[in-house]
Amino acid sequence: TKQRFEEAFRAINERFSQVFPRLFRGGKAWLELTDPNDLLNSGVEIFAQPPGKKLASIALMSGGEKALTATSLIFAIFLIKPSPFCLLDEVDAPLDEANVDRFSLMVQEMSKISQFIVITHNRRTMEKSDQLYGVTMEQPGISKTVHVRVKEASLSTNLGSEMAY
Amino acid sequence: TKQRFEEAFRAINERFSQVFPRLFRGGKAWLELTDPNDLLNSGVEIFAQPPGKKLASIALMSGGEKALTATSLIFAIFLIKPSPFCLLDEVDAPLDEANVDRFSLMVQEMSKISQFIVITHNRRTMEKSDQLYGVTMEQPGISKTVHVRVKEASLSTNLGSEMAY
Amino acid sequence: MRIKKLEIFGFKSFADRVVINFDAGVTGIVGPNGCGKSNVVDALRWVMGEQNAKHLRGDQMQDIIFNGSQTRGAMGLAEVTLTLENDGQLVPQEYAHFEEIEVTRRLYRNGNSEYEINKRECRLRDITEFFLGTGVGTKAYSIIEQGRVSSIVQAKPEERRQIIEEAA
Amino acid sequence: MRIKKLEIFGFKSFADRVVINFDAGVTGIVGPNGCGKSNVVDALRWVMGEQNAKHLRGDQMQDIIFNGSQTRGAMGLAEVTLTLENDGQLVPQEYAHFEEIEVTRRLYRNGNSEYEINKRECRLRDITEFFLGTGVGTKAYSIIEQGRVSSIVQAKPEERRQIIEEAA
Numbered sequence: 075t076k077q078r079f080e081e082a083f084r085a086i087n088e089r090f091s092q093v094f095p096r097l098f099r100g101g102k103a104w105l106e107l108t109d110p111n112d113l114l115n116s117g118v119e120i121f122a123q124p125p126g127k128k129l130a131s132i133a134l135m136s137g138g139e140k141a142l143t144a145t146s147l148i149f150a151i152f153l154i155k156p157s158p159f160c161l162l163d164e165v166d167a168p169l170d171e172a173n174v175d176r177f178s179l180m181v182q183e184m185s186k187i188s189q190f191i192v193i194t195h196n197r198r199t200m201e202k203s204d205q206l207y208g209v210t211m212e213q214p215g216i217s218k219t220v221h222v223r224v225k226e227a228s229l230s231t232n233l234g235s236e237m238a239y
Numbered sequence: 240t241k242q243r244f245e246e247a248f249r250a251i252n253e254r255f256s257q258v259f260p261r262l263f264r265g266g267k268a269w270l271e272l273t274d275p276n277d278l279l280n281s282g283v284e285i286f287a288q289p290p291g292k293k294l295a296s297i298a299l300m301s302g303g304e305k306a307l308t309a310t311s312l313i314f315a316i317f318l319i320k321p322s323p324f325c326l327l328d329e330v331d332a333p334l335d336e337a338n339v340d341r342f343s344l345m346v347q348e349m350s351k352i353s354q355f356i357v358i359t360h361n362r363r364t365m366e367k368s369d370q371l372y373g374v375t376m377e378q379p380g381i382s383k384t385v386h387v388r389v390k391e392a393s394l395s396t397n398l399g400s401e402m403a404y
Numbered sequence: 405m406r407i408k409k410l411e412i413f414g415f416k417s418f419a420d421r422v423v424i425n426f427d428a429g430v431t432g433i434v435g436p437n438g439c440g441k442s443n444v445v446d447a448l449r450w451v452m453g454e455q456n457a458k459h460l461r462g463d464q465m466q467d468i469i470f471n472g473s474q475t476r477g478a479m480g481l482a483e484v485t486l487t488l489e490n491d492g493q494l495v496p497q498e499y500a501h502f503e504e505i506e507v508t509r510r511l512y513r514n515g516n517s518e519y520e521i522n523k524r525e526c527r528l529r530d531i532t533e534f535f536l537g538t539g540v541g542t543k544a545y546s547i548i549e550q551g552r553v554s555s556i557v558q559a560k561p562e563e564r565r566q567i568i569e570e571a572a
Numbered sequence: 573m574r575i576k577k578l579e580i581f582g583f584k585s586f587a588d589r590v591v592i593n594f595d596a597g598v599t600g601i602v603g604p605n606g607c608g609k610s611n612v613v614d615a616l617r618w619v620m621g622e623q624n625a626k627h628l629r630g631d632q633m634q635d636i637i638f639n640g641s642q643t644r645g646a647m648g649l650a651e652v653t654l655t656l657e658n659d660g661q662l663v664p665q666e667y668a669h670f671e672e673i674e675v676t677r678r679l680y681r682n683g684n685s686e687y688e689i690n691k692r693e694c695r696l697r698d699i700t701e702f703f704l705g706t707g708v709g710t711k712a713y714s715i716i717e718q719g720r721v722s723s724i725v726q727a728k729p730e731e732r733r734q735i736i737e738e739a740a
């Protein structure tokens with residue numbers, strides 16, 4: 075298992091250093107083993123340098139930068155070992171408009187290798203989905219779902235009113 | 240201090256049960272002491288029942304419902320003991336559009352008793368501010384601020400482009 | 405293996421039977437605060453073998469059974485069925501010949517549980533083992549819960565190792 | 573007491589001096605991810621007496637001094653000044669006769685600190701005591717950090733008591 079861990083670590087690190095600059099439009103990021111001589115127990119450290127900034131501890135990064143760095147790593151792992159689906163619950167909540175666009179474009183691309191399910195309040199992310207399920211509580215306390223093909227409905231208020239409390 | 244704690248608890252509880260239904264458009268919420276016979280050490284339990292739902296543990300509430308319940312309690316405390324300012328950093332991130340509107344209307348009302356500083360990515364919250372400070376990094380890694388009087392600038396793309404990365 | 409359909413009945417706020425079909429590409433789930441979006445995530449984790457009620461925001465497992473609303477009484481049973489399509493990849497050996505695989509989990513208010521794979525009774529262990537090899541096991545990187553996206557960045561180095569190990 | 577002005581220089585990403593004037597009503601702070609909005613919150617907590625670098629997302633207190641960018645070298649000093657207007661309410665007795673109260677905090681890279689109230693040197697204790705009675709002390713309910721809004725709801729009952737006590 076030592077061998078397999080090392081191979082997975084190397085492959086994920088390579089992908090991570092490719093995905094990060096695509097989500098951040100520049101910069102670089104990589105992983106390091108805290109103890110390379112002890113592959114069975116070593117921890118994994120994350121280094122990330124957004125474009126134009128000096129390398130600093132990830133604790134000093136902003137809320138949105140941390141979310142985007144985490145997303146880059148999750149996508150990198152996904153590219154190495156795709157699983158039947160990926161479910162993201164309001165991962166775009168801390169992101170600004172420009173980063174929401176980059177994030178949802180990347181999700182669309184990733185959805186070519188497996189299915190993506192994205193829960194969001196962000197119209198920009200909704201517009202980039204292939205299909206939408208609206209969850210409503212017309213009878214208070216009881217959830218129902220409404221299926222909407224995104225291409226059919228413009229995301230006008232009619233979806234808005236359908237979704238209103 | 241026993242006396243003062245009891246008075247503050249009673250006053251905050253009263254306000255909390257008024258603010259909650261305003262933010263949720265109905266429902267009820269209240270506080271209880273875990274051990275009313277020991278005022279010096281008793282903990283405080285929160286009960287909240289959104290409109291149309293049965294009373295359940297607050298752990299089962301949704302992300303947005305928890306944020307709105309917490310905001311109701313913070314505003315209730317604020318109404319009992321106003322302080323020179325209140326600073327909210329992306330408190331509206333988990334909220335849907337209808338709740339963002341209710342939240343920012345309430346902030347506007349509260350700002351009559353003390354100043355509010357609200358950090359947000361939400362255009363609806365920006366539009367309800369009296370003044371805006373844009374923080375930008377024209378030189379990467381170095382923050383600068385740009386002052387915008389909301390009434391002057393329509394929140395069109397010019398603010399958007401000013402703020403772009 | 406591809407996720408095809410999720411049927412939820414009596415689980416959390418889903419008092420009436422609800423069916424969600426997952427087509428290829430990106431499926432968005434939207435709706436107001438508190439309407440039941442994250443409950444769908446909990447239903448998915450539960451049918452895949454989640455054994456800790458706290459990971460489903462409850463105190464005990466019965467908390468996942470519909471507890472009533474102002475107009476309806478509580479129910480006595482929660483049932484979730486997940487249908488997967490077999491496209492040849494990531495399917496454990498003993499199920500390789502099935503075109504579709506249906507996993508069902510039921511919980512009665514008296515505490516009894518039932519588990520089925522393709523309508524044949526099995527144990528919880530069979531379900532968790534089925535999903536373990538696919539990367540979607542209950543701890544994996546393929547379900548990011550609300551508010552937890554940055555946790556992999558804020559975790560300790562030893563905890564991050566576990567995530568890499570699951571993908572090895 | 574009303575908050576009037578905040579001057580930040582050499583603190584975190586604010587390499588150049590920046591002045592934020594707070595008028596009455598609601599002041600919105602906006603901008604892209606990572607541009608420095610939450611750093612303003614950290615500057616405010618720091619000048620009000622925060623002593624734990626971890627609460628400012630750093631490991632040690634020197635982490636709050638501008639550490640350089642791709643085009644600029646690191647600085648040797650961070651300085652933040654908060655100006656408050658005295659409107660008669662919530663002002664501790666010994667400062668009641670001042671129209672404005674200016675609180676300044678400086679930290680040099682060699683670890684030396686300086687504190688001033690209205691340009692006269694004082695100790696950190698004087699600053700924390702000044703703010704304690706106003707409800708904005710560093711632990712209070714008047715600053716809600718990013719991602720922490722629901723913490724009062726998810727906290728243990730004993731921890732919630734502390735928040736009520738501060739308002740008593």
Ligand SMILES: Nc1ncnc2c1ncn2[C@@H]1O[C@H](COP(=O)(O)OP(=O)(O)OP(=O)(O)O)[C@@H](O)[C@H]1O
Pocket residue numbers: 215289292295299300301302303304333415416417435436437438439440441442443444467468469470471472550
């Ligand atoms: N066993 C149960 N019976 C009935 N209702 C339940 C049960 N468990 C949870 N709920 C209800 O489900 C609601 C939470 O739903 P959920 O967390 O899915 O919301 P959401 O759509 O994700 O909202 P948000 O956008 O705020 O995250 C709560 O209001 C809660 O009362």
Ligand SMILES: Nc1ncnc2c1ncn2[C@@H]1O[C@H](COP(=O)(O)OP(=O)(O)OP(=O)(O)O)[C@@H](O)[C@H]1O
Pocket residue numbers: 124127130134135136137138139168380583584585603604605606607608609610611612635636637638639640718
């Ligand atoms: N001592 C320092 N010197 C230089 N830059 C620093 C220092 N400390 C923090 N920073 C930078 O400040 C940035 C974080 O800023 P901040 O957290 O204020 O962003 P934000 O505007 O709140 O973003 P978001 O919308 O994502 O929350 C980081 O990119 C970090 O590199």
Ligand SMILES: [Mg+2]
Pocket residue numbers: 301302303441442443550
């Ligand atoms: Mg949710």
Ligand SMILES: [Mg+2]
Pocket residue numbers: 136137138609610718
């Ligand atoms: Mg921030």
